[in-house]
Amino acid sequence: MSTQVDPESVVGTTVQRRRMIVRGIVQGVGFRPFVAKLARDLGLSGHCGNDDYCVFIEIEGPSATIAAFATRLRTDAPPLSVIVDIHTDIVAAQGDTSFDIVDSRHRADARTLISPDVATCADCVREFNDPTDRRYLHPFINCTNCGPRFTVITDLPYDRPATTMAPFPMCAQCLIEYHMPSNRRYHAQPISCHACGPRIYFEQAGRQEFGDDVVMRRVHDALDAGRIVAVKGLGGFHLVCDAANSAAVARLRSRKRRPDKPFALMAADLGVVGAICEVSDIDERLLAGAAHPIVLMKRRSTTLVATEVAPGVDEFGVMLPYTPLHHLLFRGGPRLLVMTSGNASDEPLCFDNDDARQRLGAIADAFLLHDRKIAVPCEDSVLTVTDGAVLPIRRSRGYAPLPVLLPEPGPVVLAVGAEVKNTFCLTRENYAFCSAHLGDMGSLESQRAFESSVAQLTTLHRVTPQLLVADDHPGYSTRHWAQRHSDASGIELRTVQHHHAHVASLLAEHGRLGTKVLGIAFDGTGYGCDRTVWGGELLEVGPDVRDAVRVGHLQPFWLPGGDAAVRNPARVAAALLHEAGLIDIDDLPCTAALEPVERRLVASQLREGTACARTTSVGRLFDGVSSLLGVCHRASYEAQAAVELEALARTAGSAAPLRMTIEGNEIRFDSLLADVIGEMREGRPIAELALGFHYALADATAELVRRHDVSTVGLTGGVFQNRLLLRLLRKNLQDSGFEVLTHEKVPPNDGGLSLGQAVIGRAIAREMGAIT
Numbered sequence: 222m223s224t225q226v227d228p229e230s231v232v233g234t235t236v237q238r239r240r241m242i243v244r245g246i247v248q249g250v251g252f253r254p255f256v257a258k259l260a261r262d263l264g265l266s267g268h269c270g271n272d273d274y275c276v277f278i279e280i281e282g283p284s285a286t287i288a289a290f291a292t293r294l295r296t297d298a299p300p301l302s303v304i305v306d307i308h309t310d311i312v313a314a315q316g317d318t319s320f321d322i323v324d325s326r327h328r329a330d331a332r333t334l335i336s337p338d339v340a341t342c343a344d345c346v347r348e349f350n351d352p353t354d355r356r357y358l359h360p361f362i363n364c365t366n367c368g369p370r371f372t373v374i375t376d377l378p379y380d381r382p383a384t385t386m387a388p389f390p391m392c393a394q395c396l397i398e399y400h401m402p403s404n405r406r407y408h409a410q411p412i413s414c415h416a417c418g419p420r421i422y423f424e425q426a427g428r429q430e431f432g433d434d435v436v437m438r439r440v441h442d443a444l445d446a447g448r449i450v451a452v453k454g455l456g457g458f459h460l461v462c463d464a465a466n467s468a469a470v471a472r473l474r475s476r477k478r479r480p481d482k483p484f485a486l487m488a489a490d491l492g493v494v495g496a497i498c499e500v501s502d503i504d505e506r507l508l509a510g511a512a513h514p515i516v517l518m519k520r521r522s523t524t525l526v527a528t529e530v531a532p533g534v535d536e537f538g539v540m541l542p543y544t545p546l547h548h549l550l551f552r553g554g555p556r557l558l559v560m561t562s563g564n565a566s567d568e569p570l571c572f573d574n575d576d577a578r579q580r581l582g583a584i585a586d587a588f589l590l591h592d593r594k595i596a597v598p599c600e601d602s603v604l605t606v607t608d609g610a611v612l613p614i615r616r617s618r619g620y621a622p623l624p625v626l627l628p629e630p631g632p633v634v635l636a637v638g639a640e641v642k643n644t645f646c647l648t649r650e651n652y653a654f655c656s657a658h659l660g661d662m663g664s665l666e667s668q669r670a671f672e673s674s675v676a677q678l679t680t681l682h683r684v685t686p687q688l689l690v691a692d693d694h695p696g697y698s699t700r701h702w703a704q705r706h707s708d709a710s711g712i713e714l715r716t717v718q719h720h721h722a723h724v725a726s727l728l729a730e731h732g733r734l735g736t737k738v739l740g741i742a743f744d745g746t747g748y749g750c751d752r753t754v755w756g757g758e759l760l761e762v763g764p765d766v767r768d769a770v771r772v773g774h775l776q777p778f779w780l781p782g783g784d785a786a787v788r789n790p791a792r793v794a795a796a797l798l799h800e801a802g803l804i805d806i807d808d809l810p811c812t813a814a815l816e817p818v819e820r821r822l823v824a825s826q827l828r829e830g831t832a833c834a835r836t837t838s839v840g841r842l843f844d845g846v847s848s849l850l851g852v853c854h855r856a857s858y859e860a861q862a863a864v865e866l867e868a869l870a871r872t873a874g875s876a877a878p879l880r881m882t883i884e885g886n887e888i889r890f891d892s893l894l895a896d897v898i899g900e901m902r903e904g905r906p907i908a909e910l911a912l913g914f915h916y917a918l919a920d921a922t923a924e925l926v927r928r929h930d931v932s933t934v935g936l937t938g939g940v941f942q943n944r945l946l947l948r949l950l951r952k953n954l955q956d957s958g959f960e961v962l963t964h965e966k967v968p969p970n971d972g973g974l975s976l977g978q979a980v981i982g983r984a985i986a987r988e989m990g991a992i993t
């Protein structure tokens with residue numbers, strides 16, 4: 222018989238024993254050692270331990286001291302822990318004389334939260350740099366506060382045998398530290414040292430060399446000589462070269478088949494970041510925080526970075542070293558490295574040595590490898606800061622698999638996400654677990670990576686979904702996977718319209734499910750309810766999140782040749798001009814950019830309507846305007862034309878006076894195009910036109926919003942990675958008194974889609990449950 226109590230309500234000197242169940246991120250973050258130390262400091266007895274579900278504590282002593290213990294459990298908890306709730310019962314005293322950490326217990330339904338990987342902490346960096354420390358320059362140094370977690374865990378409870386550190390038995394000294402309560406490695410599962418840890422090695426042309434000094438000298442020599450080295454990191458491989466060496470970066474571009482898309486950089490320290498970018502206080506906190514993401518920041522004019530690193534854009538994406546191996550990389554060789562995902566374009570990240578040898582062998586000149594397995598791939602996260610708020614571009618390492626908290630418990634739902642920038646999402650209780658970034662699902666390798674990641678997450682959580690959710694698009698491979706999985710398992714599958722899911726993801730991350738919102742979902746491509754290509758939608762969603770009504774959209778136009786138009790913004794420009802009745806204009810750069818034969822093909826497609834899809838995509842509108850202004854006619858990566866248009870607009874001193882009009886529920890571009898052409902002919906600088914276009918779109922969108930009876934507006938979809946448009950539209954709407962929601966936890970792009978699918982799925986599953 223036990224009694225639930227408010228932990229703060231009982232005070233006094235009578236001896237009491239409480240059983241406490243602590244839920245949240247409490248494994249692998251030094252929580253049990255913290256509990257033990259706190260109990261012993263207060264002179265309390267009892268025990269604590271892990272099970273699959275929680276940390277359990279039994280604590281005995283004077284009731285006033287126990288009350289102090291309960292308070293400090295929350296206030297002094299380790300930095301990486303997240304306590305979701307503590308359930309407390311009073312039980313019979315047992316007269317223990319000590320406080321112990323007891324063995325982990327397995328339960329049938331594992332339900333703990335897993336910590337993300339954490340960048341090397343300051344204490345470990347200090348030891349790493351201390352020649353008298355026994356872990357001086359150890360490539361795998363870590364402690365209870367830092368190191369690998371998500372990417373080494375193979376099962377729960379989180380103990381060494383259930384990690385990829387299992388093959389490395391601790392040496393006598395490491396064991397002593399592991400068992401010593403006062404040590405900062407007490408019960409830290411992945412710890413090791415030079416004697417017992419994994420080993421690094423250098424591999425070139427099939428020849429391997431060992432010994433940390435030799436290995437790092439080879440790596441530094443290779444980088445200094447302009448070579449490309451594939452480096453095995455925490456969640457996968459990076460392709461690395463000297464960021465200042467044009468020839469090296471150009472070689473990496475050609476071998477990786479990635480002509481233009483900006484490369485991420487890793488800088489030796491914050492000083493180097495400050496030399497190449499304008500770094501705000503928030504940027505600095507993000508760069509140096511536990512996650513160590515890639516942060517996009519305005520670039521300075523600098524010779525430290527080769528122009529080939531980020532052509533056509535005004536930002537660099539930079540991160541700081543986040544593993545000891547990265548710190549070794551910067552003890553010699555260049556101070557600034559290109560650090561791009563270890564894969565060829567459109568393929569998934571390599572995270573296994575043999576796979577890397579095969580797939581990266583033609584790209585890298587040499588390999589820096591080690592013999593610790595990566596349990597699950599995890600790409601670097603990408604964030605940027607706009608108007609003082611974080612805008613996630615890719616939520617992955619350092620964040621996954623942390624859940625997004627939902628306001629109330631609900632059914633278990635698996636949402637399979639989108640086709641590009643894929644993540645999936647599993648809900649359980651009041652958590653939505655969004656996977657690490659899996660990327661584009663076009664290849665078989667990607668689909669395999671998707672399948673194994675789904676298997677890992679559902680296994681760790683020991684759950685079977687009650688419902689599967691996929692996008693409406695009949696061609697998405699994730700939808701096909703969900704259909705096959707549904708057929709095989711009997712689990713029901715529902716599909717959700719793309720932009721509806723975007724709006725729902727925004728509501729979910731703000732804890733605002735149940736709010737009626739006018740969602741502005743602007744993106745590249747999403748399958749519409751009328752089977753056309755949507756992407757410039759105003760959707761009224763809620764108060765029931767399952768309900769969405771399309772109340773406005775961009776003026777539709779023909780997209781000639783489908784994907785061919787996406788790769789060739791000049792063709793989109795031709796389509797926009799055609800729609801606006803502005804044909805046979807020969808003096809425009811977008812017209813000149815088309816080959817004569819291509820021009821005839823596009824003209825005939827548009828005239829006959831063959832191989833054309835009707836679209837309302839704002840992403841494509843950006844592409845077309847970018848080409849019309851002569852900024853970008855051919856795109857080698859997604860949204861290149863729009864990204865370069867935004868970068869150009871940010872250089873403008875003033876905006877050209879452009880307008881888009883509203884007719885019925887449509888935002889129209891036809892008169893805007895005529896005005897742009899007129900201004901170009903009069904010699905208006907294209908930067909001013911680029912900025913004027915951003916204003917015109919923001920103003921017209923806000924105007925259409927004002928015609929609707931709502932108080933809350935949400936901005937979502939990949940187009941809202943454009944910070945200029947985001948800022949202009951947000952300000953315009955806020956000035957009109959609207960509450961404006963924007964993304965701060967999951968990306969506005971398709972990387973956030975699975976969260977929206979999942980919460981709509983939960984609402985559907987709840988209803989299904991009520992019926993059956």
Ligand SMILES: [Zn+2]
Nearest residue numbers: 342345364367
């Ligand atoms: Zn540490």
Ligand SMILES: [Zn+2]
Nearest residue numbers: 392395414417
């Ligand atoms: Zn050791």
